[in-house]
Amino acid sequence: MGSQPLTSPPSVPLKGRLSVPGDKSVSHRAIMLSALAIGRSRVEGLLESEDVLATIGVMRALGATIERLPDGAWQIDGVGVGALLEPETALDFGNAGTSVRLTLGLLASHPLVATAIGDASLSRRPMARVLTPLKMMGADVIARSGDRLPLTIRGARTPAPITYELPVPSAQIKSAVLLAGLNTPGTTTIIEPVASRDHTERLLAGFGVSLKTETDADGRRQISVSGPVALEPTDLTVPGDPSSAAFAVVAGLIVPDSDVTVTDVLLNPTRTGLFDTLEEMGADIAIENDRISGGERIGDIRVRSSRLKGVTVPASRAPSMIDEYPILAIAAAFAEGTTRMEGVGELRVKEADRLEAVADGLRANGVEVETGETWMAVTGRKGRAGGGSVATHLDHRIAMSFLIMGLAADEAVSVDDTRMIATSFPGFIAMMEKLGARFSVPEAVGS
Numbered sequence: 001m002g003s004q005p006l007t008s009p010p011s012v013p014l015k016g017r018l019s020v021p022g023d024k025s026v027s028h029r030a031i032m033l034s035a036l037a038i039g040r041s042r043v044e045g046l047l048e049s050e051d052v053l054a055t056i057g058v059m060r061a062l063g064a065t066i067e068r069l070p071d072g073a074w075q076i077d078g079v080g081v082g083a084l085l086e087p088e089t090a091l092d093f094g095n096a097g098t099s100v101r102l103t104l105g106l107l108a109s110h111p112l113v114a115t116a117i118g119d120a121s122l123s124r125r126p127m128a129r130v131l132t133p134l135k136m137m138g139a140d141v142i143a144r145s146g147d148r149l150p151l152t153i154r155g156a157r158t159p160a161p162i163t164y165e166l167p168v169p170s171a172q173i174k175s176a177v178l179l180a181g182l183n184t185p186g187t188t189t190i191i192e193p194v195a196s197r198d199h200t201e202r203l204l205a206g207f208g209v210s211l212k213t214e215t216d217a218d219g220r221r222q223i224s225v226s227g228p229v230a231l232e233p234t235d236l237t238v239p240g241d242p243s244s245a246a247f248a249v250v251a252g253l254i255v256p257d258s259d260v261t262v263t264d265v266l267l268n269p270t271r272t273g274l275f276d277t278l279e280e281m282g283a284d285i286a287i288e289n290d291r292i293s294g295g296e297r298i299g300d301i302r303v304r305s306s307r308l309k310g311v312t313v314p315a316s317r318a319p320s321m322i323d324e325y326p327i328l329a330i331a332a333a334f335a336e337g338t339t340r341m342e343g344v345g346e347l348r349v350k351e352a353d354r355l356e357a358v359a360d361g362l363r364a365n366g367v368e369v370e371t372g373e374t375w376m377a378v379t380g381r382k383g384r385a386g387g388g389s390v391a392t393h394l395d396h397r398i399a400m401s402f403l404i405m406g407l408a409a410d411e412a413v414s415v416d417d418t419r420m421i422a423t424s425f426p427g428f429i430a431m432m433e434k435l436g437a438r439f440s441v442p443e444a445v446g447s
C-alpha cells in the first residue's frame with residue numbers, strides 16, 4: 001500500500017466536546033495480564049489500534065483465547081503464569097515498542113523459544129535495554145546487530161531473580177523485568193531513579209498481585225515482586241489516553257477562538273507532564289468532573305485559546321510526558337519566546353528520531369529550532385509559519401503533531417504519510433473533523 005499524504009490548512013475555531021479512545025499503555029497491559037490470569041477477564045474501552053491488535057495477536061499465539069464481544073468489550077481467557085505456549089510462527093509486533101519489550105519480559109521466564117519481528121521502524125529500535133536484565137535472569141537471545149529485531153529468545157527454564165537499577169527512566173524496561181519476575185522464584189526488584197508510568201504496578205494489583213514498593217533515602221523507588229505468582233482474572237475499563245487527548249488540547253489552545261473539552265481522560269500523575277507544562281506556558285486549561293475510577297484519576301480537560309509563552313521544561317519531567325514532546329514543540333512554535341526541553345535524549349530512539357523529525361518539520365515551516373544530543377529549543381514563530389512538507393518517518397506522533405500545526409499556521413502544512421496514525425489513534429482525523437478541522441489530500445506531484 002502506498003503512502004497517504006495529507007494537508008492541514010488553517011482552521012476555523014475548534015469547538016466541541018469529545019472523548020478519546022482508551023489508553024495505549026493500559027490497553028497493552030490489560031491484554032497481557034488477562035492472558036496470564038487463570039480464567040476469564042473482561043476489558044471495556046480497549047484501544048483498538050494497530051499496536052494493541054499486535055499485542056492481541058501475540059497473546060493468542062502464546063495460548064490465550066481473546067474475543068471481541070458484540071457490546072464492544074473484549075473477553076480474554078488466560079492460560080496462567082508459567083503456562084504460555086510456544087508460538088508456532090514468528091511473533092509480529094508491527095510498530096509497537098511497548099508490546100515487544102513487555103512480551104520479551106514474559107517470554108524470558110517461560111521455557112520456550114520465540115522469534116520477534118516488527119516493521120522497519122521497530123526493527124531499528126534498541127532492544128538491549130530489556131535484553132540486558134532479561135539475560136541476567138537466564139534468558140538466551142540471538143538478535144540482529146545492535147540488539148535489534150528480528151531476534152529469537154529462549155526463556156529460562158529456571159529463571160533467577162535480580163535487583164536491577166534502570167539505566168534510563170523507562171516504564172518499558174521496568175515492566176519487562178517485573179513481568180519476567182512473575183514466573184521467577186524469589187524476589188525480583190527494580191530500582192527507578194525517576195518515576196515512570198506505573199500502569200504495570202497498578203494493574204498487577206487489580207489482578208491480585210501485591211508488589212512491594214519502597215522509596216529509599218535518595219528518593220529512588222524500589223519495586224519488588226515475589227514469584228511465582230498466580231493472577232486472578234478481573235473486569236476493567238480502560239480510561240481515555242492522555243497522549244491522544246494531547247492533540248486536541250494543543251489544537252484548542254493554538255487555533256484562535258477555540259473552546260474544546262476532552263472527556264474521561266486518564267490523569268495519572270505519571271502521565272500529566274504536558275498539561276502541567278502548558279499551564280506554566282499560560283494555557284487556559286481546566287480539569288472538570290475530576291474523579292477516581294478503577295483506582296485512577298480521570299477528568300474532563302477543557303481548553304480555550306490562549307497566548308502561550310516559552311518555558312524551560314526540566315529533565316525530571318520527561319518521563320511524565322515523554323510521548324508529548326512533538327506536540328509540545330508545536331505549541332511552542334506558537335508561543336512567545338523560547339521553549340527549552342531538557343533531558344529528552346530518549347526521543348532519539350522512538351518510532352523515529354523525534355528530536356530531528358520535529359526540528360526538520362518545524363524548520364520546513366519557518367520556525368526556529370535548535371537541538372543538542374539531549375535537548376531541543378523551539379522559538380515561537382516571529383513571522384508567518386506553515387507552508388512546508390514534513391517527513392513523518394513511520395512515526396504516528398510526528399504525523400498527528402504537524403497536522404495540528406497546520407490548523408494554527410498561516411499556510412497549510414502537509415505530512416508525507418498518515419498511515420501510521422492507526423498504530424495509536426485510528427479515530428484521530430474524525431475527532432479533529434468533529435471539532436471543525438478540515439484536511440485535504442494533496443495533489444500528486446507530477447500528475
Ligand SMILES: O=C(O)C1=C[C@@H](OP(=O)(O)O)[C@@H](O)[C@H](O)C1
Pocket residue numbers: 024025026098169170171172173175197322323346
Ligand atoms: O510503558 C509504556 O507503555 C510506554 C513507555 C514509554 O516508553 P519508554 O519506556 O521507552 O520510556 C512510552 O514512550 C511508550 O509510548 C509507552
Ligand SMILES: C=C(OP(=O)(O)O)C(=O)O
Pocket residue numbers: 051095096097098099323350351397424
Ligand atoms: C513511543 C511510543 O510507543 P511504543 O514505544 O510503544 O512504540 C509512542 O506511542 O509514542
